[in-house]
Amino acid sequence: MTDEQNYIYRKIYNQLKKDILDHKYKSHEKLLSKRSLAKEMNVSINSVKTAYEQLIAEGYIYTKERQGYFIESLNELIVEPNHQSDGKQFKEKVEEKSHFKxxxxxxxxxxSEFPIETWTKLQKQVFKESQALLSEVPYFKGPLQLRQSIAKLVSFKRGISCDTEQIIVGSGTNALILYLLKLFDQASLIGIENPGYTRMRHLIQQQNFEISHIPLDNKGASIQTIKKNNPHLMLTTPSHQFPIGTIMSISRRIELLNWATSLEHFIIEDDYDSEYKYGTDNIPSLFSLDKNNRVIYLGTFSKTLLPGLRISYMILPEQLVADFEAAFKDSVSEISTLNALTLSKFIDNGHYExxxxxxxxxxxxxxxxxxxxxxxxxxxxxxxxxxxxxxxxxxxxxxxxxxxxxxxxxxxxxxxxxxxxxxxxxxxxxxxxxxxxxxxxxxxxxxxxxxxxxxxxxxxxxx
Incomplete structure (x- = not known):
């Protein structure tokens, strides 16, 4: 169909649809034949035929063999004037952060230094090499290739030894927390550092879990309050407490691990920006120190690469893997397979480091x-x-x-x-x-x- 033919077909289609919705035709009223309408409008029969076929596909008209085209029976659409909107309020919200100088x-x-050319090159390679995988429904834990890359990365950078089946890749830390909470009874008490990550606190409250607010001291989250309140899960940011910035001491880490082990509770370690240390080596992660499978590890690429990439990961203790698989076996990963496989190459080829x-x-x-x-x-x-x-x-x-x-x-x-x-x-x-x-x-x-x-x-x- 040429541009001119497409324009004519669209003009016929739009006008007929408007007239039908405005109830200028009665239900089951017969339309002009294709030949008659084409002659009246001085257009080709094919243009009219295409417009009629589109209206049939959308349910505005129907056809009877050897009789012609008829208007469907349509109820009048209720329009409530008080509910009409010009969308201005949404435009204001979109633009509200743009005023910061x-x-x-x-x-x-x-x-400014992100190697976009390298990323784009790797993305093209993935598209050529992995079309079969890209055409499949994404595996709920995320692509195996990326989970293998993450397993090597955390082993090298954070001293974490884990199997790829323990790794869950998700579209951001908040999304992974939602997955995790479904593995626990809603009667579970969740400890959160105070001050702490507001969005995470709100997210957990929205799932109707009770929260225990844990104050800070000079070593990190107060172990005295944790022992007193005994949350079933303790969410902490030990590598760089958010927002105060305290690096949890090794003595406090051991105390926290011993507490979790003795009560068979869990620690959620949010290691959100552990990649950046200046003039010092990384302090071992809680997960790497844990010998009793009590730590759930959260990592993200939002702080190191692109926040809009929305790729984070969770490493589960061995005893929670089966529960996760049973709960989400029918789910589909929310992350882009193309981005995930590109990230895997980015890590494996040394670009990430x-x-x-x-x-x-x-x-x-x-x-x-x-x-x-x-x-x-x-x-x-x-x-x-x-x-x-x-x-x-x-x-x-x-x-x-x-x-x-x-x-x-x-x-x-x-x-x-x-x-x-x-x-x-x-x-x-x-x-x-x-x-x-x-x-x-x-x-x-x-x-x-x-x-x-x-x-x-x-x-x-x-x-």
Whole structure:
């Protein structure tokens, strides 16, 4: 069909459909024959035939052999004026984050050095080599190739020894947590660090699980409160506590493992940004220290590669694997097989490790520079909790403004900024000095001085 023929067919089809929906025809009323309508409109019979066939396919008309085309019996569509919308409210929501001129967000990653050409090349290879696998319904644990790559990666980087069947690949950490919760009775009590990851807390609450809020001390999650409240699952971020940044000491890790072993409870280890350590070696993961199958490990590629890639993974203790397989054997993986297989090649060919090394140098440079500027350019002294890990740190300040006022002032100054207020379940501000989360991954070098000057106005300015 030529462009002109397609235009004519569409014009006939759209006009007839509109007239039918506007009830300009009666139910079962006969339409003009193809020849008659074509002659009346001075178009080809084929254009009319194509329009009629599309209307038949969509159920607007029907045909009787040797009698012609007739209008289907259609009820009038109810239109409630009060429920009409022009969609403006959605446009506003889509655009609401675009007004930030400066950022100190802990959620951003830097994509300036991502090897997009290498990724695209590998993706093309996957498409050529794995068409059979790409055409299949995705396996619910994720492609075996990626799980094998992850098994080698965590063995090398985190000292974790596991079978590929223990690894579940999912579309983000939150999605994996939802899978995990289905393996446990809703009467289970879940411990979460306070302050801690707000989205995760909300997600667990939405599944109607009871939460025990575990305070922090200088070694990490309070072992005294954990022992007192005895949650069935304890969610923790030991490699770089979120958001305070504490690296859980080895003594606390052993205490936590002993607690879980003695009660046969489980620890969920969220190792969300363990790849980034500056000037120090990685502290062993809880999973690698565990000898009694009490740790569930969560890892993600969102912080190291592309947040939009949405590929994370979970490593289950051996005794939970069968339960998971029974619960989800009829499920389908939500991740893109093409992206998963590309990531597998990216890891196996050494690109991932090279990229992590490169980004570690970049982030260390940004962190050191930002710390120096904060120390010299803020009008009042601040305490910097300069933990050499992850993609954020915190500063303790003595601002005349409340958290709510700081957040509002940051909005006014077009600065994307988060305070501890976002991550506290209840008011525990008396346990901490005023705490500001400083993300440095996506701060532009050339705007770093200016960003700190804006931060100074937000925290200490008198306007």
């Amino acid at each position: 400066y950022t100190l967000s802990h959620m951003s990653t830097n994509l 090279r990229y992590i090394r490169k980004m570690s140098h970049l982030y260390e440079h940004k962190r050191k520079k930002l710390v120096r500027i904060l120390k010299t350019r803020l009008s009042k002294s601040v305490t910097i909790k300069n933990v050499k890990a992850g993609l954020h740190f915190v500063i303790y300040v003595d601002s005349p403004y409340t958290y709510e006022q700081v957040e509002a002032r940051a909005e006014d100054y077009e600065l994307e900024l988060y305070t501890l207020n976002r991550f506290m379940q209840e008011d525990i501000s008396q346990q901490f000095a005023q705490t500001i989360i400083i993300g440095f991954a996506n701060v532009e070098d050339e705007k770093m001085h200016e960003t700190v000057e804006v931060l100074d106005k937000v925290l200490f300015g008198s306007d």
